[in-house]
Amino acid sequence: MPDTTAEPVAIAQQHRRTRAVAVRRWPRDSGYRPGRLTGWWLPLAFFALVELGARLEIIPARLFPPPSELAQTLWNLARRGELAPHIGASLARVLAGFVAGSMLAVLFGFLVGISRRAEALLEPTFQALRAIPSLAWIPLLLLWLGIDETPKIVLIAIGAFFPVYLNLVAGLRDIDHKLVELGTSCGLSTTELIRHVLLPASLPYLFAGLRGGLSLAWMFLVAAELIAATRGVGYLLSDGRESSRPDLVLAAILVLAVLGKLSDSLLRAVENASLRWRDAHRPQHQR
Template sequence: MPKGGAVPKPASGIAAARCDCASAPGVDVDVAASPFRHGARRAAASAPWRLPTWLLGAALPVATLALAEAAVRLGWIAPNLLPAPSDVAEALTQMVRDGVLAQHIVASTLRVAAGFALGAALAVLLGALVGLSGFAAALLTPSFQALRAIPSLAWVPLLLLWLGIDEASKVALIAIGAFFPVYMGVSAGFRDVDRKLVEVARLRGLGRVALARRVLLPAALPSVLTGLRNGLSLAWMFMVAAELIAASRGLGYLLTDGRETGRADLVMAAIVLLAVLGKLSDGAMAAVERRALRWRDSFGGAT
């Protein structure tokens, strides 16, 4: 016992945590310096030795393009199988000069926008209904799960019989592709809301509308936005399938034209444009997601 009979006070807070961690065999943890502390993630992300995110993301595509260019120029790969990136860029430049590139991009973008808006709106309504109502879930879920397993091309003959070869069939096919990811995200988001949140809201006297607006929707919003992003990605995929059927404009038409004329550079140009447009649209949706969910204090994968 220390002199004077004084009993030493036990360490508390961070000091106690340090003592506990230090006494554990094989554990060397400094809680105060842990990356899980508030703000540590931002400090780590802004460390001077870290490369910018955009530079890291561009490293792999640039390396792939350089390798493809070298492989074609050195004769390792036949140009008719994989055109050099410079030849693809020349094909894109020629379409810009001819004034047809913008027409193809606008045609495909408008179809995706219309189909995604239609499919997502219907999916949000039905997904919320299924997520909030056990009766609706028992009634609709088996049918929707069966329809979700149908491949995209299986819808084509039926849509052509019903809607013809005009824009309606293409937009309908894109809407089908966008519907199911959004529906799954919305229904799962509402269904998985913590029951304790709902019970507390009811104890505070919130009505149905206030409960949905102030509790259910914010809690389900991450899953809803994830479903919207997945639905937008599938909308671009289904757009290609729709334009492969019968179209005179669009990126799917470019793919068909390049295949029929044996121009691999045109096919690769269409693929590149699809990748760029898909990335831009997903980036816009991701920006909306970050803004809508800025209240979250999530880990984010940073260490």
């Protein structure tokens, strides 16, 4: 009598092998390796189309100046020595606010991530504060802290805090409890457990939060530099709006985009160096 279960079992095994191969190869199953300049093709093509549209008078130059005019505006600012102080002021504010917000986020993230009591006490308040728009903080910070650098840095820190906090808490909750039990059974103290188990295990989530927090820090910078600022890229944006100069507005936006991309690339390089152990266990074609 023929074995009627052999064929379904063979089909199931073949299906499992096919799924395993697909999972291992996704999403880089084609062997494609992008070049270093691949990511520049899209913005360069966009600028070329805008330049062509402005030259052919398809795009109104008074509303969307061509990239050549933006380059001339940036060159004039740099030649007069005005661009570097604006960039330096914005970089200092973003760095100070991002570091302060990230450090507080790591502190409260570990506190909430490892303590149910702290989670019950702090999580509802943080979720409510996260829903407040950035511009809503400005009047309150002006009343509390005046019009100097402090309210600007505090506003940027608020923007950087929540992505780092949320990702770190999610990473701590995703850790396998067996690792925590193993560390506890080995006699590790709370500090040693955080250093040797919790922090390494949640590091990918932490870097994801840091990159998100850095992006929001640049976004909150524009709102922060509306607080009686006389220097900064956000001030250039406001000055261009008040003087009806779209070239200055777009030049400031371009500077913000470049600064944001460079800072994110730097943080991503730090992430890759810190998480090199993660890539060491991957097959060569998945790296």
